[in-house]
Amino acid sequence: MIFVDTGAWFAAFEPNDPDHADADAWLTANGEHLVTTDYILDELLALLKIRVEFARALRLGNALRDGSVSLLEWVTPADFDAAWEVFSTFRDKGWSFTDCTSRVVMQRLSVGTAFSFDTHFRQFGDVAVVPQVSR
Secondary structure, three states: OEEEOHHHHHHHHOOOOOOHHHHHHHHHHOOOOEEEEHHHHHHHHHHHHHHOOHHHHHHHHHHHHOOOOOEEEOOOHHHHHHHHHHHHHOOOOOOOHHHHHHHHHHHHHOOOEEEOOOHHHHHOOOOEEEOOOOO
């Protein structure tokens, strides 16, 4: 199973995103199940609505909600508390609270790979990040 971050979803479904070609190629070649969280969905819907179009936000939101694109994992109260600990402890990192919830959910589900273009996932230290792109 591979965790999908907000920026990867956005790049995959927005042709004008600079990472679109890499995201599209990786998704096309991927054969593993995908998982994302309700917090990622929240960020993605806001981003699509503001930067792209509301209709696309609705289409992708529905596809994520019904499980046809990815498993949607809900952040639990225990995840929230653990994410708060991560957020509070790693003050030297630029991790958003959503990044921290992603890290905690990945650990809970024993997911070791993230589909992401966010450098923060590489900072986690115990996560393999795909696709491999040079920046």
